[in-house]
Amino acid sequence: MIQTNNYSNGHWVAGEDSVPNINPSDTRETIGEFAQASIAQVEEAIPVAQRAQKTWAPAKLSNAITH
Numbered sequence: 001m002i003q004t005n006n007y008s009n010g011h012w013v014a015g016e017d018s019v020p021n022i023n024p025s026d027t028r029e030t031i032g033e034f035a036q037a038s039i040a041q042v043e044e045a046i047p048v049a050q051r052a053q054k055t056w057a058p059a060k061l062s063n064a065i066t067h
Contacts, residue, residue: 002032008045016041 002021005012015035023029037045
């Protein structure tokens with residue numbers, strides 16, 4: 001089963017909670033557990049993402065895909 005964390009500010013961080021990803025063809029099977037950020041984690045991540053966006057926004061798509 002896949003278990004994920006959230007990627008924020010260059011680091012993988014555990015979420016406050018998680019939600020299951022259920023196999024749509026066999027709803028008895030859980031494929032993975034996906035981290036869910038807390039409100040505080042989201043509020044911390046937004047300005048970081050906004051700053052990062054200014055850096056990569058002018059980049060060509062082909063460059064962004066390779067990095």
